[in-house]
Amino acid sequence: MTNHIYIDQEEILKRYKQPDKQTHKGIQGHALIIGGSYGKIGAVSLSSKACLKTGCGLVTVFIPKCGYDILQISIPEVMVLTDIQEEMISNITFDFTPQAIGIGPGLGQAVETQNALHQFLKTNRTPLVIDADGLNIISKNKKLLALVQPKTVITPHPKELERLIGKWDSEEEQISKAISFSKQHQVIIVMKGAPTRIIDGETVYENSTGNAALATAGTGDVLTGMITSLLAQSYEPINSAILGVYLHGLTADIALSETGYQSFIASDVIANIGKAFLSLKKME
Numbered sequence: 001m002t003n004h005i006y007i008d009q010e011e012i013l014k015r016y017k018q019p020d021k022q023t024h025k026g027i028q029g030h031a032l033i034i035g036g037s038y039g040k041i042g043a044v045s046l047s048s049k050a051c052l053k054t055g056c057g058l059v060t061v062f063i064p065k066c067g068y069d070i071l072q073i074s075i076p077e078v079m080v081l082t083d084i085q086e087e088m089i090s091n092i093t094f095d096f097t098p099q100a101i102g103i104g105p106g107l108g109q110a111v112e113t114q115n116a117l118h119q120f121l122k123t124n125r126t127p128l129v130i131d132a133d134g135l136n137i138i139s140k141n142k143k144l145l146a147l148v149q150p151k152t153v154i155t156p157h158p159k160e161l162e163r164l165i166g167k168w169d170s171e172e173e174q175i176s177k178a179i180s181f182s183k184q185h186q187v188i189i190v191m192k193g194a195p196t197r198i199i200d201g202e203t204v205y206e207n208s209t210g211n212a213a214l215a216t217a218g219t220g221d222v223l224t225g226m227i228t229s230l231l232a233q234s235y236e237p238i239n240s241a242i243l244g245v246y247l248h249g250l251t252a253d254i255a256l257s258e259t260g261y262q263s264f265i266a267s268d269v270i271a272n273i274g275k276a277f278l279s280l281k282k283m284e
Contacts, residue, residue: 002179003203012246015239016280019055028057029232032098033225034120035105035132037113038087041067043106043132043221046266048078050225051102053273054247056232060098064088089113092120100127100240102228104134105221114141121147127231131155131224139163150186151237153227157192157220175204190227190241192220196249198241205242210249213256218266223248226273250276 005011019028031051036044044061048071051059060079061071065086072080083089090112101124107113114137121144128149130138135156138144156164161174165181168174175197182189182199189199194212198205227244231237251272252264259268 001202002175005203005205006208007198007205007242007246008208012243012280015235015243017235018281025057028055029099029229029234030058030060030096031056031228031232032060032062032094032101032126033105033228034062034089034092034101034103035107035134036061036063036067037089037106037108037110038064038066040106040108041070043218045071045074046218046221046270047102047105047225047228049075050222050270050273051229051232052077053270054226054229054244055277056229059229060094060096062089062092062094085112089116092116098126098232099234100129100228100231102129102131102224104129104131105224107133107137109133109137109140113137118144118147125149127151127237129153129155129224129228129231131220132160135160135164145185148185148187151188152186153188153190153231153237153241155190155192155220155224155227161189161191175199179204188237188241190223190245192223196245198238198245200238200241207242207245207249209246209253211252211256211261213252213259213261213264214249214269216265219248219269222266222269247273247276250279254279 033048048059048061062081065082068082088110117137165177178189178199183201191197196207227240230240251269254275255268255272
């Protein structure tokens with residue numbers, strides 16, 4: 001029996017935790033964002049900046065060498081680890097224990113990168129968000145699904161979802177196939193769209209925020225960073241997804257009167273995360 005829950009202000013306030021006034025960066029979570037390839041370092045820049053702006057205490061990125069200067073200059077607050085390869089990720093190694101990991105933005109699908117993702121999934125036990133090319137690699141190698149830990153959050157747009165669950169002829173069939181996939185593989189699916197739905201087994205959460213302004217390059221990378229940030233701050237995976245999607249949509253609602261639909265870009269989501277959080281305070 002499918003359970004439908006509409007995500008509005010009331011539902012969000014049940015899940016949202018006010019930050020402790022005594023907190024410090026060491027207890028606000030350390031997130032790792034893994035991604036990037038030659039020409040797609042911007043995706044990791046957006047994702048990691050959104051991760052910080054959503055309240056994570058520390059953010060490290062793991063990227064190919066070609067992105068080192070870009071990240072250090074564009075986001076000085078983020079720490080940078082690099083692969084041995086110049087233009088792609090070939091071997092994911094890091095010497096700390098993050099509270100959450102986001103993987104996929106700008107990753108590319110080189111054979112070396114596919115192997116690196118395989119090796120990473122074999123050993124990873126950290127709460128995880130998989131997006132973009134991370135999902136596309138899994139679609140090409142369905143056996144990798146067996147390595148994905150329960151309650152991992154995946155964030156496909158419609159085409160990425162279709163590659164995972166197969167084609168559908170109606171919205172009902174899409175939701176039904178997504179529920180089956182979520183149950184079979186024990187993953188939480190953020191089905192990006194209008195509206196965005198979050199599927200956790202038999203429960204379907206429908207988000208109430210957002211508008212057509214979000215239909216622009218990079219907003220998905222930003223969402224990955226936001227959800228990873230909340231996971232690192234020890235929200236449950238389902239609440240990280242629900243709260244991340246709600247705040248992400250809310251930024252577009254807040255900014256619309258200033259930007260209009262056409263000139264809103266992914267960086268505007270990041271610029272308005274603070275206002276989205278402040279609006280939660282007003283609602284209490």
